[in-house]
Amino acid sequence: MALxxxxxxxxxxxxxxxxxxxxxxxxxFGTGDHKAVGTFYVLAALVFGIAGWVAAxxxxxxEVGSNPFLSGSTAxxxxxxxxxxxxxxxxxxxxxxxxxxxxxxxxxxxxxxFPRAAAAAMWTWLLSSGVFIVAxxxxxxxxxxxxKSVSLTLMALGGLIIALLLGTVCVLTTAVTLxxxxxxxxxxxxxxxxMLVGGAIxxxxxxxxxANLLLIWVDxxxxxxxxxxxxxxxxxxxxxxxxxxxxxxxxxxxxxxVADVIATLTGARLGQRNILLLAIGAFGVLSVGAWAQPxxxxxxxxxxxxxxxxxxxxxxxxxxxxxxxxAFKDGKPSLKSPLGLAVASLLLTLLAVLAGALLAxxxxxxxxxxxxxxxxxxxxxxxxxxxxxxxxxxxGPKMTGGHSADGLGKLNVLVLLGGGALGGLSLCVVxxxxxxxxxxxxxxxxxxxxxxxxxxxALGGAxxxxxxxxxxxxxxxxxxxxxxxxxxxxxxxxxxxxxTGNFGDLAVVRSPEPLLDEEA
Amino acid sequence: xxxxxxxxAPAVQRPRVLVVGTAFAAAASFMVFVGLIGIYLAARxxxxxxxxxxxxKGVSIxxxxxxxxxITLIMSVFTMxxxxxxxAKNDRVNAYLAMGLTLMLGxxxxxMTTYLWYLxxxxxxxxxxGVLIYTITGAHIVMxxxxxxxxxxxxLRALGGLPPLLFFGxxxxxxxx
Numbered sequence: 001m002a003l004x005x006x007x008x009x010x011x012x013x014x015x016x017x018x019x020x021x022x023x024x025x026x027x028x029f030g031t032g033d034h035k036a037v038g039t040f041y042v043l044a045a046l047v048f049g050i051a052g053w054v055a056a057x058x059x060x061x062x063e064v065g066s067n068p069f070l071s072g073s074t075a076x077x078x079x080x081x082x083x084x085x086x087x088x089x090x091x092x093x094x095x096x097x098x099x100x101x102x103x104x105x106x107x108x109x110x111x112x113x114f115p116r117a118a119a120a121a122m123w124t125w126l127l128s129s130g131v132f133i134v135a136x137x138x139x140x141x142x143x144x145x146x147x148k149s150v151s152l153t154l155m156a157l158g159g160l161i162i163a164l165l166l167g168t169v170c171v172l173t174t175a176v177t178l179x180x181x182x183x184x185x186x187x188x189x190x191x192x193x194x195m196l197v198g199g200a201i202x203x204x205x206x207x208x209x210x211a212n213l214l215l216i217w218v219d220x221x222x223x224x225x226x227x228x229x230x231x232x233x234x235x236x237x238x239x240x241x242x243x244x245x246x247x248x249x250x251x252x253x254x255x256x257x258v259a260d261v262i263a264t265l266t267g268a269r270l271g272q273r274n275i276l277l278l279a280i281g282a283f284g285v286l287s288v289g290a291w292a293q294p295x296x297x298x299x300x301x302x303x304x305x306x307x308x309x310x311x312x313x314x315x316x317x318x319x320x321x322x323x324x325x326x327a328f329k330d331g332k333p334s335l336k337s338p339l340g341l342a343v344a345s346l347l348l349t350l351l352a353v354l355a356g357a358l359l360a361x362x363x364x365x366x367x368x369x370x371x372x373x374x375x376x377x378x379x380x381x382x383x384x385x386x387x388x389x390x391x392x393x394x395x396g397p398k399m400t401g402g403h404s405a406d407g408l409g410k411l412n413v414l415v416l417l418g419g420g421a422l423g424g425l426s427l428c429v430v431x432x433x434x435x436x437x438x439x440x441x442x443x444x445x446x447x448x449x450x451x452x453x454x455x456x457x458a459l460g461g462a463x464x465x466x467x468x469x470x471x472x473x474x475x476x477x478x479x480x481x482x483x484x485x486x487x488x489x490x491x492x493x494x495x496x497x498x499x500t501g502n503f504g505d506l507a508v509v510r511s512p513e514p515l516l517d518e519e520a
Numbered sequence: 521x522x523x524x525x526x527x528x529a530p531a532v533q534r535p536r537v538l539v540v541g542t543a544f545a546a547a548a549s550f551m552v553f554v555g556l557i558g559i560y561l562a563a564r565x566x567x568x569x570x571x572x573x574x575x576x577k578g579v580s581i582x583x584x585x586x587x588x589x590x591i592t593l594i595m596s597v598f599t600m601x602x603x604x605x606x607x608a609k610n611d612r613v614n615a616y617l618a619m620g621l622t623l624m625l626g627x628x629x630x631x632m633t634t635y636l637w638y639l640x641x642x643x644x645x646x647x648x649x650g651v652l653i654y655t656i657t658g659a660h661i662v663m664x665x666x667x668x669x670x671x672x673x674x675x676l677r678a679l680g681g682l683p684p685l686l687f688f689g690x691x692x693x694x695x696x697x
Binding site: 113114165166168169170172173176177178203204205206207208209210211212214215218219222223224226227228290291296297 | 536537540541544545547548549550551552553554555556558559562644645647648650651652654655658659
């Protein structure tokens with residue numbers, strides 16, 4: 001039996017007892033169960049998220065006033081580490097965790113493809129993340145002065161990219177090969193489709209980041225850091241993943257979550273579904289940014305293609321808004337927290353894309369200031385975090401078997417929307433200061449507001465974590481298989497939490513909303 | 521609220537899990553080299569545009585060794601396919617032979633790469649050229665070694681007595697027909 005094969009004892013057995021929501025250490029270290037692996041991704045990523053937003057807040061707060069509390073080098077490393085960390089330690093693993101857990105359920109599979117590889121990917125990611133954090137703290141961030149620490153950081157980043165790619169391969173293979181009969185690609189749930197698009201873009205672009213890191217490491221280690229490994233330009237070579245258009249690639253699964261949440265909690269089928277699938281696909285295509293590396297191609301942002309991508313990105317988001325508005329019009333919205341978080345995510349996505357479109361307009365000269373782009377980064381990551389929080393709230397009952405405290409979720413809507421808007425928009429306003437001299441005096445205040453916004457986003461991550469745990473606590477209201485009563489897709493056809501093997505026998509799927517067909 | 525109970529579905533012919541997974545992994549590996557070679561070409565164009573030669577004085581890259589490596593790797597494609605076909609037929613002898621040959625071809629490629637490094641006389645610390653050339657060829661060797669470990673693992677499992685279909689196929693995957 002190959003390493004990538006499933007152990008025979010994990011075969012389909014829907015009658016088996018549902019696993020505990022919080023598995024024992026022995027289970028978690030040895031398991032290839034996609035539900036345990038997915039849960040662990042989500043829990044760890046939320047913890048990293050809290051730390052990441054606090055670090056981002058500190059690096060911004062450092063700029064406020066005339067008495068900085070961090071040295072310039074430390075603040076720079078903290079800012080760069082938190083930017084990369086928020087993508088590779090928080091957003092990608094959050095979506096990958098939800099994908100590992102939910103995609104097999106949505107496509108009616110008994111397991112994720114290559115379950116042991118998925119588990120190996122999760123552990124490698126977790127280990128590499130730990131090494132990355134430790135190495136960054138000992139002056140090993142980009143441009144750090146401790147040579148061995150910098151090498152460690154680069155190797156840890158390489159390890160966690162490989163792990164994330166391996167996890168992505170498992171989820172994508174599940175979506176492509178393990179779909180239940182009748183579930184053609186145009187009938188897969190929106191989240192699964194968005195994971196397919198997003199994962200494909202990650203597979204095409206994250207390896208290029210790995211190539212950048214390899215060159216930096218080889219030069220740093222063997223050539224004394226005179227070319228790619230020179231301290232001053234190390235981060236510049238990888239900064240493209242934090243900028244337009246690549247930053248949008250990390251929002252793609254969030255669009256699918258938003259669509260699934262809104263369809264279920266309004267109780268309406270998504271109208272013009274194929275157009276929405278096309279919109280998610282277009283969003284993916286327009287987010288390929290590995291070619292626009294400022295270190296290799298300094299005039300990339302003057303390229304017509306780059307500018308067109310930034311402006312055209314508005315179209316798929318507006319199409320999604322149209323689809324969602326129709327669902328609200330046709331259905332009866334249930335005012336639950338995941339719905340609020342989904343709407344918050346969509347609003348923040350629109351703000352991020354609007355900021356990106358402004359950034360692409362050359363006469364505005366917004367690219368002259370890095371702060372505008374940083375504001376757009378905060379908006380985009382806040383949108384992704386809100387979508388992930390919506391997904392955690394929405395599938396929380398499926399994952400934990402209990403309903404979480406909805407009040408926490410509703411509070412989180414305000415916290416994440418407020419945090420994202422404060423954290424991102426205030427920096428975008430600072431970005432206009434070269435055009436409006438009156439804004440110069442408000443620089444400190446606006447950066448301070450952004451720093452507070454980042455702290456709110458850290459709180460948002462903590463509330464999402466508490467919400468998930470509250471569903472697992474003793475005495476939480478027990479969740480039915482169809483926890484919301486209006487489930488449309490297959491994950492709501494299996495018990496909450498799903499047993500080993502997930503499903504018994506499934507019917508042939510005849511539409512994108514098989515559970516509505518069953519009721520009809 | 522009760523669980524939705526749905527009638528049974530018929531058996532289904534699905535795409536092969538291992539083939540699709542390998543295709544995704546291969547695409548990601550390919551993109552690493554696309555990134556590396558893209559940066560190589562951009563750096564090379566910059567150096568040449570500045571009016572200097574790409575390779576430092578005294579350094580040359582002979583073509584005989586890279587060509588031999590290329591042909592060796594193409595041969596390994598056929599021997600690996602031979603191994604896959606033998607495994608599909610439960611033909612243990614041919615599987616051993618094909619996997620052994622594949623490993624030997626892999627080792628030959630590594631030896632030829634190191635010989636090429638020796639012939640080039642290019643110091644890694646000579647500048648951007650050394651870093652790029654050694655990173656690209658080094659990454660290629662790492663990928664080759666990983667593939668050889670996988671082949672060796674399959675060979676060891678066959679020696680251990682597992683029927684070939686079980687160590688290469690997806691028979692254990694519970695959802696497969």
